[in-house]
Amino acid sequence: MTDWEPLLRRLRDRTGFALGPERMPEVEAAARRAMGRAGVDGLPAWLEWLDSGRAPMTELIDELMVGETYFFREPAQLGLLEEVLPAITTPISLWSAGCASGEEAYSMAILARDLGVADRTRILGTDISRASLEKARSARYGEWSLRGPASLRARAWLTSDSAPRPTYAVDPRIRGAVTFEHLNLVTDPYPSQQDVIFCRNVFIYLRQPVIAEIARRFHGALVDGGWLVLASSDPPLGPPFATVRTDYGIVYRRAPPALRTAPPPPQPVRPPPRRAVAPPAPAAPPRAPPRPPPEPVAAPVADPVARVRALADGGDLAAAERAAAEAHRLSPMRPELHYLHAVLLVELSQGPRAVEALRRVLYLDPASVMAWMTLGTTLRAGGDAAGAKRAFQRVRQLCARLPPGEPIPMADGATATYLGRLAEREESRP
Ligand SMILES: C[S@@+](CC[C@H](N)C(=O)[O-])C[C@H]1O[C@@H](n2cnc3c(N)ncnc32)[C@H](O)[C@@H]1O
Structure with missing residues (x-):
């Protein structure tokens, strides 16, 4: 071991x-x-090679990276862009740091277009994994990249081929808005003058001192008043960032110049009074003391949902589907297992079986918004427009009964308002 x-x-x-x-x-x-690929026998010889620069560490890094991502992941956070971007009058720079295979950067580009600011918005996607960047640049994805509840927004900008398991190509207008570059957040220089940085689900893999240093450098890479968005599961940050609680979750801000010199007020961060990004926030203490270093990433996976997800994220969808089928055979009363199974069946182009799985979710939980939503998209893909319309109508009705900001189960942080609006739009489609 040593x-x-x-x-x-x-x-x-x-x-x-x-x-x-x-x-x-x-x-x-x-x-x-x-080592086998490099034809080197033994670790000492290989380390010598690595140190001499003759054998790059790239392949090893690529293998150890977890590049799991999808379109419109944690969509509530992307809502921050809808609030912030239209207010910026100068050219806009957005950075998806740790972009993996690019879905996050393309989601930003789609939003910029929907908001009418695409002409003056530049989006940069960076990652340490060259394999992921290659996939990002190819701009071709499978259904698994569209598994999030808000991925409907992306579909309008994707063209599928007619293969049994279709591949989706990103529209050239969206593709052209994003540049991908290799950038190691630990060792490489950062771009400057960024308006918003998204660095989601990257810090969970990194050590605490490294996180602190990257956060400090992100602060330097932002314009005054610029925003940093982490995933809701990422460890919280403290100064020099101001922590701002918004309807999009906790976000971090580099204070505008006038405020940056002000002493931090003693009170904790409070929610803003309206559904908007809080006004330029004075530097405030973090919402909680820093967490201890992150949990080991590759801990044994006991929960069946996590095990199925791990298989799917590793790319073996068929094995994930079998594991999901087995898991819900053993625990037939868990709707989330049937739901996960349905999502995998959709990806494997087994629409009718997916519909059966979704009906099982709805038998167990007739108010499952996500099951109705996925039923709608699956029925529409299978040519049942009337059935799809009824499913979207159900989503709209269920969401209307919930408190607006209520996060929907299995919906990746999307709220009742958000999904209700999405369903309304789908319902009105012919
Ligand atoms: C789970 S993905 C997150 C993708 C996307 N941001 C999201 O939230 O869906 C984490 C990514 O961070 C990248 N990463 C990890 N350490 C990095 C580093 N030191 N520099 C740059 N990227 C890194 C990995 O290669 C991986 O693609």
């Missing part, structure tokens, strides 16, 4: 990863494969 320590040290230094002993088997297996 033999591998020099490699772990190099990896930690290069990437900032929180690589604990629990990831050792994974690192070891990936390193052995990389």
Whole structure:
């Protein structure tokens, strides 16, 4: 085990990863494969190669990265852009840092277009994984990239081929708005004058001191008054950022110049009085003391939902589907398992079986907004326009009965208002 320590040290230094002993088997297996490919026998010789720069660490880093993402992930957070972008009168720079295969950056481009600011908006997507960037640049995706509840918004900008398992190509106008570049957040220089940085689901993999340093550098990369958005599951940040609680979740802000010199007020962050981004917030204390270093990333997966997701995220959708089928055979009363199974069946182009799975969710939970929503899209894809309309109508009615900001189960943070509006739009489509 200790033999591998020099490699772990190099990896930690290069990437900032929180690589604990629990990831050792994974690192070891990936390193052995990389050595095999390079035709190098033994770790010392390979380390020498790495240090001399003759063998890049790229492949190993690519293998260890978790590039899991999809269109309009955590859509409530993307709502911040709807609030902020129209108010910017100068050219706009958006950065998706740790963009993985690019769905987040393209979602930003779609929003910019919907908001009518695309002509003056530049979007940069960066990642450490060259394999992910290659996929991002190809701008071609499978159904799994559209599994989020808000991905309907992306579909209007995607063209599918007629293969049994279709591939979706991003519209050239959206594609042209985004540039992808390789950028290691730990070692590389950052772009400057960014209006909004999204860095979601990246810090969960990194060590605490590395996170603090990256946050400091993000602060420097923003314009005065610029925004940093992390995922809701990311560790919270403190100064120099001001923490602002909005209807889009907690976001971080570089204070405008006049406020940056003001001493931080003692009171905690309060919710803004209206559905808007809070006014330029004075520097405020973080909402909670910093959390301890993140949990090990590759902890054994006991929960069946997590196990199915891990298989799907790893790209083996058929195995994920089998695991989902087995899991709900053992626990037939868990609607979320049937729902996950349905989503996988959609991806595997098994529409009729997906519809059956969704009906099982609705038998267990007739008020499941997400089951009705997915039923609507699946029926429409299968040519049942009337059935789809009824399903979207049901979503609209269910959402109208819920408090507007209520997050919907299995909907990735999307609220009743948001999904209600989405369903209304779908319902009115011919
Ligand atoms: C789970 S994905 C997040 C994708 C997207 N931001 C989202 O939230 O859906 C995490 C990404 O962070 C990238 N990453 C991890 N460490 C990095 C580093 N040091 N520099 C740049 N990217 C990094 C990984 O390659 C991976 O693609």
